[in-house]
Amino acid sequence: MSALLEVEDLSVEFATDDGMVSAVDGVTLSAKAGEILGIVGESGSGKSVLISAILRLVRPPGRIVSGRLRFEGNDLLALPEAELEAIRGARIALVPQTPRTSLNPLMTVGRQVERLLRLHRGMDKRAAREAAIAMLERVRIPDPKRRAGQYAHELSGGMCQRVMIAMALATEPRLLLADEPTTGLDVSIGARILELLRQLGEESGAAIILVTHDLGVVAQTCHRVAVMHAGQLSELAGVDELFERPLHPYTRALVRSIPRIDQQIALQPIAGAVPSLVNVRSGCRYVRRCPDALAACRRQRPPLIAAANGRRVACHAVEQSNVVR
Amino acid sequence: MSFVSVRGLDKHFPVRGAGWLSRRNRPAPVVRAVDGISFDIDRGRTLGLVGESGCGKSTVARCVTRLLAPSAGTIRIGDKQLDRLEGEPLRAARRDVQMVFQDPLAALNPRMSVERAVSEPLRLHTTLSPAEQRERVREILTEVGLRTDVMGRYPHELSGGQRQRVNIARALACAPSFVVLDEPTSALDVSLRARVILMLEELRERLGLTYLFISHDLATVKYLAQRVVVMYLGTVVEEADTDELFAHPRHPYTRALLAAVPVPDPKVRGEPFVLSGEIPSPLERHEGCPLRSRCPMASAICAQPVVPREVSPGHVVACHFA
Known part of the structure; x- marks a missing residue:
């Protein structure tokens, strides 16, 4: 191969x-x-x-x-x-070493995933929102709907890293x-x-x-x-x-x-x-x-x-x- | 009799900002960071204290060294009852009780040379003349494997390994009998870590030191400690001699911790033992076993308070199923 x-x-x-x-x-x-x-x-x-x-x-x-x-x-x-x-x-996507500082502190984590989907996959707002929640679920974030509306400082370190992985994988x-x-x-x-x-x-x-x-x-x-x-x-x-x-x-x-x-x-x-x-x-x-x-x-x-x-x-x-x- | 004895240690922090929302007739909310911890350390031995972030292990360290005043409980080190001391007697007692912190750079004053940093405890605790202090600084730097030409340097001019050696030298300058090591190797690179571990072990043997070694790195704890205490949410869940604990962990939390350590051998695949969720907020404490919301073995009985039980000589477990 x-x-x-x-x-x-x-x-x-x-x-x-x-x-x-x-x-x-x-x-x-x-x-x-x-x-x-x-x-x-x-x-x-x-x-x-x-x-x-x-x-x-x-x-x-x-x-x-x-x-x-x-x-x-x-x-x-x-x-x-x-x-x-x-x-x-x-x-090619990157999962960085410091998940919390790699996330935008002023934007909910869900929106950050959405932005990526709209930019790279050309989705409209609604589709991106649904896909973002699905991505958070895929990285096993419990209660992804609620978490999507939260900011980086409200999540634990492990949760932030899951969000980063979701973002990295969002573009397949x-x-x-x-x-x-x-x-x-x-x-x-x-x-x-x-x-x-x-x-x-x-x-x-x-x-x-x-x-x-x-x-x-x-x-x-x-x-x-x-x-x-x-x-x-x-x-x-x-x-x-x-x-x-x-x-x-x-x-x-x-x-x-x-x-x-x-x-x-x-x-x-x-x-x-x-x-x-x-x-x-x-x-x-x-x-x-x-x-x-x-x-x-x-x-x-x-x-x-x-x-x-x-x-x-x-x-x-x-x-x-x-x-x- | 043990050299260090901690009994029923509590440290509760009041929660700020919760006041005006909470009902007036209710007691102010507190975080029970440490909740009724007891342990002993024999002279010249190392007790490992393990647990994940937020379990209260650093708060224990700070209480034992009296950087924090405990809410309740007794702390005896040698013949001194540290919890009862205040002011000058406490300051004098601290000469015998020293601490090494996790972040070697943050623990050093950037504007103090190595010589000043290491001689500072000598100025505070001894009556040595400046010339004698200088001699002692040379001696202790050599002891921790540093060349005396680092004396004029500042923390930013040192490597990570050198910085941690300076911190250890500073802790040992006044020849303490008891040293609390709070994650002293976590911030170090692999090759430096091994050297600092070996040095700590050698110093303990040669100087007859007693250590409380706090770490989340179970492999290092296994290497350095003769006895281990496992903490979860401010309480002790299991305590045993090192070999016994690693060979026969009984508490589900200990088993999960051990199972999560990646073994540097692809042929060794540990039995998966996974807890659900993450560590709950210490504000949301309920009666009963603190692990029960995450434990795969949890059942109705776990809502009852757990009484620690000795399952074999010296092996104590706080679990209804142990």
Whole structure:
């Protein structure tokens, strides 16, 4: 099955007073219809910038400096802004990290969904109103008629996130970008939001890209996972393979750095911190934190090596034999 | 005898703005943020206090440190009866009772250098000379894994992990015996979180500290605490030793909380155990079990008040079905 979204060798840079910040460096990945692709990494790994880049919403001083973005056969980077408008928010939708501040505080949530339906689906006021209530019901908001008449401050955090998901889905997008959709929510509410995303993904056949720093969320929600470190893609694999046999030293370190509820582990923090991305030199950006670093890692950026089942890993220290089983 | 003992702690907040609408002969409405909580902590141990937003866990923290005056109940820490102290004796007692807050940046004064922030408790609570204070600041910064060259820096110049270390250093400056940690790792990134968890554990062992560790992150609580109290709507629903609680949760709320934690292993699929709806407003409290409007096991008996019951040694559950 061909990919819905193809990101190829994408790089994003920000010009700052201190120098050029390389926020995303040569990332290649794809998302297929009906799958949930997780993007995981620490703060500063470039996850959110990558999401902005996919929407072509990187603002100056940031700039997409190279790479290709293909979505449903369109070259997103070559598309004129007017044509992009028809895709952004309609074919590709975003569920943001902070639902409450992403909602308009002066407009009822129902009206916000209605506006979207009128804009993107050309509905009249009455039809939009009915469809908006149906959307709120679809994201399992109890008593949707009453809730539609309320403002963001009258809803709980979990409820606001449901409204955001309803808005994202109102235009029947083919690709849903969810940037840390459960961060800041209580565990039980977060679990229900993820379950909802999973169900809606299955129902609609849309692809979902789920950005998170929580490996638990990845393991329980995603089909495939991209691990990012300091703007670079470290590893891309099916979720079962990734957790069963993490290949990249960074993936292994991530797994060992979180306390677990299901077993006792010896907690091992990841060495060092995400490096500064200002005027970075060539080579692997994980090299100074990596226990397996080789001389080559400083000189040369490791290429993305292909392995079985579409798995990819970018590491000099991972033996070829280890990758291709 | 336990080192920390809290008995029947209540904290009720009057509801502002409700006055002129409510009937005059009715009592003023209150939010029962904390409603009859009791727990003990042995010296040198960690008690985990878990629950979701709005369950009252931070109010417990603030009462125990006497940042808030409790409405009722007793708080004993060591040989001091904190609930009865006021003024100068209370200030003196606070030297032994410190707190680390969730947001490391908000907890630091942006206009105070690290040295001033960490030496402030020394100025308030000790008679050390400025030179001695400076020496103690160096010592405690080293203790929490910071280099002494951060002393002249300001909070905005530090990383998130460094800021939380400064907060911990500040709490430990006067060598307290009891530290309340209110979600100290929640605002930190994964890699920093692991380091702060290990550091807290190491400090507890080396300095013989007693912790009240408040968190909604059950995996971290499991790692740090020897005993756990689960709160819901201002009350304790379950309490047990950590291993027992995680292996045999008995209260439906605890079971739902545990089932909701995403396990970082795709092969481990927890049994789904879901409560309906969301946490009701603490204003709408009724008699009986506070969970009954959301509980899948609820029946008529749940409208009756629940008496906590010891189901096995040290394992207490407040549920009619436990």
